[in-house]
Amino acid sequence: MTPTRDYIENHDHERFLCNFGIYNLDEARNPLFQEGDRGRWYMLQPYLIALLMSKGIPMLWQGEEFAENYFLPDIGAGRVGLLRPLRWDYFYDGSGQPIVSLVRKLLRIRRDRVHIRRGAYYFFNDWDRYQKQGVLMFARHQAARYTLVAINTGSTEQTVPFWFPIAGDYIEELHGGTLNLPNIAALQQISLTIPSHYGRIWTTGAP
Numbered sequence: 144m145t146p147t148r149d150y151i152e153n154h155d156h157e158r159f160l161c162n163f164g165i166y167n168l169d170e171a172r173n174p175l176f177q178e179g180d181r182g183r184w185y186m187l188q189p190y191l192i193a194l195l196m197s198k199g200i201p202m203l204w205q206g207e208e209f210a211e212n213y214f215l216p217d218i219g220a221g222r223v224g225l226l227r228p229l230r231w232d233y234f235y236d237g238s239g240q241p242i243v244s245l246v247r248k249l250l251r252i253r254r255d256r257v258h259i260r261r262g263a264y265y266f267f268n269d270w271d272r273y274q275k276q277g278v279l280m281f282a283r284h285q286a287a288r289y290t291l292v293a294i295n296t297g298s299t300e301q302t303v304p305f306w307f308p309i310a311g312d313y314i315e316e317l318h319g320g321t322l323n324l325p326n327i328a329a330l331q332q333i334s335l336t337i338p339s340h341y342g343r344i345w346t347t348g349a350p
Contacts, residue, residue, distance in 0.1 A: 146198075146199050146200050147198065147199035147200070148199060148200045148202050149194055149197050149198075149199045149200065149201050149202065150194070150201070150202040150203075150204065151190050151191075151194055151207075152203075152204040152207045153202075153204050154204065155215075156215060157179070157213065157214045157215040158179050158206075158207070158211055158212050158213050158214070158215075159179075159187065159190065159207070160179035160180070160181065160183065160184070160186075160187060160210055160211075160212045161177070161178075161179035161212065161214050162179075163179070163180065163183045163186045164179065164180035164183055165177045165178060165179055165180065165214055166178060166180055174214070174216060174221075175216065175221045175225055177214035178212045178213060178214055179212035179213075179214065180212070181210055181212050181233070181238040182238065184210045184238040184239075184241060184242055185241070185340045185341075186340050187210060187242060188242075188245060188340055188341050188342070189279075189294035189295060189296045189340060189341060189342050190294075190296075191242070191245060191246060191249065192245075192249060192292065192294050192341075192342040192344070193279065193281075193292065193294050193342075195246070195249035195250065195252075195253055196249065196252070196253070196259060196281075196283065196290070196292045196344065197264070197281075198264040198283070201253075203246070205229055206229045206230070206233070208242060208243055208246045209233045209234045209238075209239035209240075209242055209243050210233060210238050210239050210242045211229065211230065211233060212233075213227045215227075248316075248317060252316045252344065255350050256283075256288070256290065256346065256350055257285070257288075257350065258283055258284055258285035258286075258288040258289075258290065258348075259283045259290060261285065262283045262284050262285035262288065263283070263284050263285065264281065264282070264283060265281060265282045265284070266279075266280075266281045267280040267281060267282070272303055272304060273303055276295075276297065276301045276303065277295055277296045277297030277301065278293060278294070278295050278296075278297075278301050278303055278337055279293070279294050279296070280292070280293050280303075280305070284309075286348075287309065287311075287347075287348045287349075288346070288347070288348030288349065288350075289307070289308070289309045289311075289346070289347050289348055290316075290344060290345065290346040291305070291307065291313075291343075291344070291345045291346075292342065292343075292344050293305075293335060293337045293342055293343045293344075293345075294337070294341070294342035295337040295338060295339055295340065295341060295342060296340070297339055297340075298339050298340065299339050300336060300337065300338050300339050301336070301337050301339075302334050302335065302336045302337075303334070303335055303337065304332050304333070304334060304335075305332070305333060305334075305335050306330045306331065306332055306333075307327050307329065307330070307331070307333075307345075307347075308329060308330060309329060309347060309348070310327060310328050310329040311327060311347035311348065312324070312325045312326065312327070312347060313325075313327055313345040313346060313347045314345065314346050314347070315343055315344065315345055316344040316345070316346055317342070317343065317344055322343065324345060327347070
């Protein structure tokens with residue numbers, strides 16, 4: 144079976160960042176010169192976590208890893224008639240650097256955890272517990288290896304219940320430390336706190 148190719152940006156649409164606010168670069172408010180608000184770079188984070196932890200082959204469109212923000216009209220010659228070069232200076236600024244750091248960390252997790260690349264996938268479809276709060280939860284697993292990915296697309300921190308199906312010591316892959324969950328019993332209800340516009344990744348089992 145051919146694996147799926149997953150993406151949130153491609154050459155046919157405006158940059159994903161444009162979904163969270165756009166502004167005009169010229170006084171005439173020509174839509175060709177609209178750009179996404181890079182001050183809202185943090186709103187990209189949960190979507191990148193979901194993309195890079197998901198089943199299939201994640202695809203990053205050039206500049207996505209440092210919050211490139213071009214707008215692209217839906218129709219008209221402006222789709223192809225305006226030069227939109229990749230702005231490498233964004234790689235180094237206050238909006239680009241946090242995204243670069245997150246993408247590198249996520250790629251490292253994916254590289255080191257074989258079950259995230261090749262394991263099974265399960266989405267927890269529970270509107271009242273999760274989606275209604277802006278939280279998405281899914282698992283990647285293979286044998287005794289289990290990873291829970293929790294993302295929060297909303298503007299407020301959320302605490303939700305969860306029951307890990309496999310007992311063990313769970314490492315929080317993004318930050319660790321006090322976010323780790325030691326000695327978790329199978330199917331015991333615990334509360335998980337997911338920060339706004341971000342996520343958590345908990346893993347048990349050998350790489």
